[in-house]
Amino acid sequence: MAVVFGSMEWYEQVKELANKDEGFKKGTADWEGAVRTVVIMDEELLKDYSREEYVRGFMSTVSLMSKEQRAQFEGTPMGNLMKKLGYSLDVDIATIDPAESAKRFSQLTLDDVKGVEMHGVFEPYHGILREMRPIMPDEYKDARFTLSGPYSAWKALCSGKQTSVQLVMSGKMKLEGDMSYMMKHMAAMNALTKLYSQIELV
Amino acid sequence: MYFEIDSGIRENEELTMLREQTHKFAAEVIRPAAKELDQMEPRKVAQKDSPYFDVMKQMKKMGYHRMQVLKEHGGLELTPDEIHIINEELGWGSVGLTTAIGVDSIPLAMASLAGSPELIEEVVRPWMEDTEGKYHGCWPVMEEAHGSDYVIGMSYPYPEEFGNKGFVTADRDGDGWVINGAKSYWTSSAPCANYAFLIVNLPPHRSIADIGGCIVPLTLPGVTQGPPIDKLGLRDDPQGELAFDNVRIPAHYMLLAEPVFGRFATKGVISSTSCGMACMFTGLARAAFEEALKYTRERVQGGRPLIEHDVVKLKLSDMFLKVETARYFTRVVLRHVSERSRALTFDQSTAHALSAQVYATNIAYEVAHQSRQLHGANGLTKDYLIEKLYRDATAGLMEDGANEALSLEAAYSFLEEGRYTTE
Numbered sequence: 359m360a361v362v363f364g365s366m367e368w369y370e371q372v373k374e375l376a377n378k379d380e381g382f383k384k385g386t387a388d389w390e391g392a393v394r395t396v397v398i399m400d401e402e403l404l405k406d407y408s409r410e411e412y413v414r415g416f417m418s419t420v421s422l423m424s425k426e427q428r429a430q431f432e433g434t435p436m437g438n439l440m441k442k443l444g445y446s447l448d449v450d451i452a453t454i455d456p457a458e459s460a461k462r463f464s465q466l467t468l469d470d471v472k473g474v475e476m477h478g479v480f481e482p483y484h485g486i487l488r489e490m491r492p493i494m495p496d497e498y499k500d501a502r503f504t505l506s507g508p509y510s511a512w513k514a515l516c517s518g519k520q521t522s523v524q525l526v527m528s529g530k531m532k533l534e535g536d537m538s539y540m541m542k543h544m545a546a547m548n549a550l551t552k553l554y555s556q557i558e559l560v
Numbered sequence: 561m562y563f564e565i566d567s568g569i570r571e572n573e574e575l576t577m578l579r580e581q582t583h584k585f586a587a588e589v590i591r592p593a594a595k596e597l598d599q600m601e602p603r604k605v606a607q608k609d610s611p612y613f614d615v616m617k618q619m620k621k622m623g624y625h626r627m628q629v630l631k632e633h634g635g636l637e638l639t640p641d642e643i644h645i646i647n648e649e650l651g652w653g654s655v656g657l658t659t660a661i662g663v664d665s666i667p668l669a670m671a672s673l674a675g676s677p678e679l680i681e682e683v684v685r686p687w688m689e690d691t692e693g694k695y696h697g698c699w700p701v702m703e704e705a706h707g708s709d710y711v712i713g714m715s716y717p718y719p720e721e722f723g724n725k726g727f728v729t730a731d732r733d734g735d736g737w738v739i740n741g742a743k744s745y746w747t748s749s750a751p752c753a754n755y756a757f758l759i760v761n762l763p764p765h766r767s768i769a770d771i772g773g774c775i776v777p778l779t780l781p782g783v784t785q786g787p788p789i790d791k792l793g794l795r796d797d798p799q800g801e802l803a804f805d806n807v808r809i810p811a812h813y814m815l816l817a818e819p820v821f822g823r824f825a826t827k828g829v830i831s832s833t834s835c836g837m838a839c840m841f842t843g844l845a846r847a848a849f850e851e852a853l854k855y856t857r858e859r860v861q862g863g864r865p866l867i868e869h870d871v872v873k874l875k876l877s878d879m880f881l882k883v884e885t886a887r888y889f890t891r892v893v894l895r896h897v898s899e900r901s902r903a904l905t906f907d908q909s910t911a912h913a914l915s916a917q918v919y920a921t922n923i924a925y926e927v928a929h930q931s932r933q934l935h936g937a938n939g940l941t942k943d944y945l946i947e948k949l950y951r952d953a954t955a956g957l958m959e960d961g962a963n964e965a966l967s968l969e970a971a972y973s974f975l976e977e978g979r980y981t982t983e
Contacts, residue, residue, distance in 0.1 A: 537820045
């Protein structure tokens with residue numbers, strides 16, 4: 359089943375695939391450490407999110423946050439985005455109409471989403487993907503690595519058009535952390551991002 | 561033709577055919593053209609009516625520029641054994657022209673491996689389809705002020721000691737990058753090429769280790785291609801300076817924009833080029849050995865052919881040992897480096913690759929010297945091929961860096977990679 363990149367369904371599919379994929383087990387056999395991921399909203403996201411199914415995917419991750427957690431976004435680019443979409447931070451997500459939200463997304467400009475980030479984490483550990491979920495911005499601050507980039511770069515990665523190594527090398531994505539460890543364990547990074555490209559996207 | 565000791569290769573009909581076909585091309589096209597180019601004025605070698613361009617066109621028709629490019633982008637993606645055979649045979653014909661086709665494919669191979677879909681469509685695909693020699697690549701890496709520094713700078717723990725001046729720099733400017741500086745006149749094919757995979761120094765320009773790499777069309781405003789230099793050997797490989805004055809490239813032409821990855825990716829490129837050099841100089845060593853065999857069978861001294869003297873047999877035996885060990889060492893290294901380079905995992909063992917180049921170029925020089933000695937005074941004249949082979953072998957001791965620098969980087973690499981343990 360095709361899923362929206364970054365939705366709960368997408369996270370679930372990656373996790374399920376990882377734990378039965380031999381290439382992943384082999385590639386991450388020696389790996390220890392979490393990778394924090396940061397998706398930065400861009401023009402391509404605005405284009406995609408003007409479609410109902412994408413908004414539904416986005417809301418599926420927002421719905422995981424409690425009202426208290428969402429309150430932390432007050433005054434941040436994400437909080438401002440919610441306001442521009444016409445929603446308060448304590449809105450009942452179940453009452454949001456994805457079709458209406460998609461319409462509102464289509465009226466936004468790049469300035470409206472400037473600085474808005476979506477965070478996640480994946481943590482392979484000796485061949486098992488033990489953590490893979492969306493997170494709050496203040497979680498996993500001490501992760502061994504942070505992989506960040508615009509939504510368009512993540513889509514290129516997840517659709518298999520480019521690998522994480524290619525995207526980082528060309529500067530389209532940024533990788534921060536213990537680089538000497540990474541260089542010795544590049545196979546693990548490749549194994550995980552290869553999984554991403556096996557998930558069929560909407 | 562030599563006896564192939566590896567039965568897996570000897571009994572493989574396709575590889576045998578490839579070897580014979582490439583050898584024929586090297587004997588009939590490369591070697592005569594290289595001989596002619598060797599005796600021409602450097603300026604004329606790089607002119608459009610030079611045999612150089614005719615040979616490049618013929619090599620493109622044979623698909624030698626497509627050897628390492630991924631199949632999905634129109635390349636041949638040959639196996640390491642196929643690449644080894646082709647490079648040894650072409651190197652047997654002449655290392656200079658083989659270097660030219662080798663550097664030609666570097667921008668292509670890099671764009672294919674690390675480029676965006678946009679770059680593949682703009683550059684790689686049309687290049688792959690080119691059989692007329694419209695595209696010609698090069699790999700400018702050294703600056704005059706630094707020479708072999710770049711090799712050691714990749715793993716040396718204190719790269720700031722090399723200073724932060726004298727590099728070709730790339731800086732972000734809006735949607736693209738701006739390039740300034742000059743690459744030294746040791747850049748192979750620079751006077752003839754129209755594309756480069758250019759090694760640059762990236763912001764914050766702290767040291768030689770801030771390495772990046774980009775594709776640069778040499779037809780862009782601000783690029784100056786210097787004339788070919790006059791040199792001792794490899795005269796069929798025109799080398800010259802490249803200068804960049806505020807040359808703008810689009811962002812997607814920058815393949816290595818992140819210094820840490822740039823450093824490891826450049827080690828990957830050097831590992832591949834070192835393997836290429838190792839194969840080619842194995843070919844040169846074999847050519848020099850064969851010239852010695854031929855000459856000592858014909859030349860009578862002391863009342864019988866030279867080859868019947870035991871002292872000559874001993875020399876030939878020593879040359880044979882060197883050529884054979886070079887072939888099998890370089891082949892095994894190439895297998896590993898190719899496999900790991902394509903996986904982009906940066907664990908290709910640069911130490912082995914550099915050592916393969918150092919070993920093959922050293923033995924090529926020694927064998928060419930021994931062969932030239934066996935030719936007596938005839939070996940000093942242009943009537944005998946060994947005279948050219950000896951000069952080419954001398955140039956091989958400083959291909960992509962002096963052998964001493966390559967050896968030093970090999971040591972730093974295996975210490976850094978931590979694979980050689982005593983436990």
